[in-house]
Amino acid sequence: MADSVDRSNLWFDDGNIILSVRGTHFRVHRGVLARHSKVFKDMTSIPQPPAADSCPTVPLDDNPEDWEKLLKIMYDCDLSHLSWETFELPALAAVLRLGRKYAIDKLHESALERILGAIPDSLVKLDKYFLELGQGVPFGDDLIDLLNLLLELDLDSRRPVVYWLCLYWISLNEILHGVERLDGTIARLSPESIERLIQGQDNILRSLEFMAFQDVCVPSPMCTRKVTCGSVVAIRSLVWPFPFVDTALKKGMHPALNNLCQQCQDNLAGIRETRRLGLWNNLPYYFGLGPQATE
Numbered sequence: 001m002a003d004s005v006d007r008s009n010l011w012f013d014d015g016n017i018i019l020s021v022r023g024t025h026f027r028v029h030r031g032v033l034a035r036h037s038k039v040f041k042d043m044t045s046i047p048q049p050p051a052a053d054s055c056p057t058v059p060l061d062d063n064p065e066d067w068e069k070l071l072k073i074m075y076d077c078d079l080s081h082l083s084w085e086t087f088e089l090p091a092l093a094a095v096l097r098l099g100r101k102y103a104i105d106k107l108h109e110s111a112l113e114r115i116l117g118a119i120p121d122s123l124v125k126l127d128k129y130f131l132e133l134g135q136g137v138p139f140g141d142d143l144i145d146l147l148n149l150l151l152e153l154d155l156d157s158r159r160p161v162v163y164w165l166c167l168y169w170i171s172l173n174e175i176l177h178g179v180e181r182l183d184g185t186i187a188r189l190s191p192e193s194i195e196r197l198i199q200g201q202d203n204i205l206r207s208l209e210f211m212a213f214q215d216v217c218v219p220s221p222m223c224t225r226k227v228t229c230g231s232v233v234a235i236r237s238l239v240w241p242f243p244f245v246d247t248a249l250k251k252g253m254h255p256a257l258n259n260l261c262q263q264c265q266d267n268l269a270g271i272r273e274t275r276r277l278g279l280w281n282n283l284p285y286y287f288g289l290g291p292q293a294t295e
């Protein structure tokens with residue numbers, strides 16, 4: 001039988017257990033699995049092989065690619081998925097899925113720490129995310145796969161900010177129809193996420209209507225150039241009459257407002273910071289995942 005199976009690259013001749021994952025077979029070592037996984041350690045009902053010199057086969061209903069990634073991490077000591085220089089979502093996802101299912105606690109814990117660390121959980125960390133934007137953080141097509149993974153694993157606490165990052169990085173067309181990955185496949189959002197994103201965008205826009213009126217605070221009481229500052233705001237209101245959902249949470253003001261006097265800039269920056277914090281605190285509410293926050 002061993003000659004007719006679809007052998008994976010992970011096939012050790014001295015292995016003593018065969019994992020049959022939806023048709024792909026991995027011949028590995030029971031002791032290695034047991035060392036990582038409580039489930040395999042406690043496994044007592046492994047079917048006996050027909051012949052004394054062959055391995056028992058354990059059928060598993062998982063993604064074979066996930067198992068291949070996990071076994072390479074176990075056997076090759078390849079911990080590149082934990083690097084902060086890159087964001088290797090497929091490997092992290094494999095460890096999180098199988099780690100949770102088979103109680104592979106240590107690897108699961110480190111993968112969870114890495115993936116949650118990539119998602120800002122405060123306004124300060126969101127500013128840092130944009131400052132250090134590189135390969136080590138999720139954006140573009142990664143965001144859709146990340147969101148689907150958070151949904152699959154019930155990791156709800158970081159979903160609101162990932163939804164907002166989707167509004168920042170992904171167009172409405174891509175929200176509805178998906179984003180092409182580097183390998184040509186399409187990353188698609190779930191119907192639930194599409195609905196939350198569209199409703200969230202509408203909720204944030206309604207909240208931002210108030211922000212458009214903050215410009216009435218210019219000229220500020222301490223203004224040193226009331227006529228100039230007044231005209232800067234008047235022109236800005238004509239050219240950019242609407243607030244923007246995608247940039248509302250980003251630090252800093254529109255470049256056009258750099259022409260205001262320092263007093264007006266400071267005054268407006270203070271108001272904007274307060275509003276930005278209010279928006280951040282209400283992200284769960286906007287995306288239907290929490291109550292409205294009091295400001």
Ligand SMILES: [Zn+2]
Pocket residue numbers: 219220222223224225226229260261262263264265
């Ligand atoms: Zn001024």
